[in-house]
Amino acid sequence: MTLETGGLGRQNVLAIANAAWPALQELTLYFGRADYGGNATAADVEALLANSYPKLTSLALCNSEIAGDIVRALVQSPLLAQLEVLDLSKGTLVDEDLAPIVNNLGAVKKLRRLDLSTNYLTADLEAMLKRELGAVFHGGEQRYDDMLRDREQYANDEWGQTQTFRYTDLGE
Numbered sequence: 001m002t003l004e005t006g007g008l009g010r011q012n013v014l015a016i017a018n019a020a021w022p023a024l025q026e027l028t029l030y031f032g033r034a035d036y037g038g039n040a041t042a043a044d045v046e047a048l049l050a051n052s053y054p055k056l057t058s059l060a061l062c063n064s065e066i067a068g069d070i071v072r073a074l075v076q077s078p079l080l081a082q083l084e085v086l087d088l089s090k091g092t093l094v095d096e097d098l099a100p101i102v103n104n105l106g107a108v109k110k111l112r113r114l115d116l117s118t119n120y121l122t123a124d125l126e127a128m129l130k131r132e133l134g135a136v137f138h139g140g141e142q143r144y145d146d147m148l149r150d151r152e153q154y155a156n157d158e159w160g161q162t163q164t165f166r167y168t169d170l171g172e
Contacts, residue, residue, distance in 0.1 A: 002028040004063075006171045007036030010044045017047040024053045028087070031064035033168050042069035049077035060087035060115075063168045067119070068097035075100040075107065085113045090169035093119035094144075102128075111136050118169045120144045 001024060003012070008031045016029070032038035045066065056079060061070045067088060074080055086108065093116065101108055102125075108114050114133060116126075118141040126139045147165045154160030 001026070004028070004030045004170075005032050005036075005038075006030075006063075006168075007032035007034070007038035008040060009037050010040040013040040013044040013048055017044065017051050019051070021053060023055055025055050026058040026060075027053070027056060028058075028060035028062065030062050030090070030170065031066065031070075031168075033065055033171060036171060038065065038168075040066065042066060042073065045070050046073045046076075049073050049079055053079065054082075057083060058085040058087075059083055060085075060089075062087055063090040063170050064088075065092050065166075065168055067091035067093045071097055071100050075104055080107055084111060085115075086111055087113075087115040089115045089117045089119070091119050092164070092166040092168060093121060094166070095122055095125045098125065105132055109133060109136065113138060115139075117141050118143070120147050120166050 008029060013029070031040055045061070059079065064070055070088065071093070074086070080086075098116070098121070114136050115138040116129070117139050121139065121142045122144050123142070126142065129137045129139065150165040151160070154163065
C-alpha cells in the first residue's frame with residue numbers, strides 16, 4: 001500500500017493503524033506538511049507501529065515533519081525486527097533525531113536497505129553510517145547546508161528566529 005500526499009491527515013494514519021492487514025508486505029506513507037493537512041502526531045505513529053503486520057518487510061515513512069518522532073517510535077516498535085527495508089527519506093531529520101538509531105545500530109544492520117536520503121544530515125554522520133552499515137545505508141542529497149544558510153540569512157528577522165528552516169521534500 002502506498003499513499004503519497006503533501007499532507008496525510010491523522011485520521012488516515014489512525015485508520016491504517018487500526019486496519020487488519022495480515023498479508024500487507026509493503027507500506028509507504030508520505031506524511032507531508034501541516035500546511036497541507038499533514039497533522040499526524042507522535043501518538044498516531046506509535047499506534048501505527050503498534051499494529052501487527054505479520055508479513056510486513058518494507059516500511060517507508062517518508063516526507064515527514066515529525067521524522068524525529070517516527071525514529072523514536074520505530075526503535076521501540078517490534079516491527080523493526082521484521083523489516084528488510086526502512087525508508088525515512090525526504091523528511092526533516094537532523095543528526096540529533098537519529099540518535100536512537102545510532103545508539104542501536106545492531107537493530108538496523110540486518111536491514112537490506114536503510115534510506116535516509118534527502119534530509120538534513122551532516123556529512124560526518126552520513127560517513128559514519130556508511131562506514132558502520134556499508135551497503136545497507138542509502139543517503140545523499142542532504143540539505144544541511146541549505147538549512148544553515150537560511151538560518152544565517154534570516155537570523156535577524158523576527159519570524160526567522162522561530163523557524164527550523166527544515167521542510168519536507170514534497171509539498172503540493
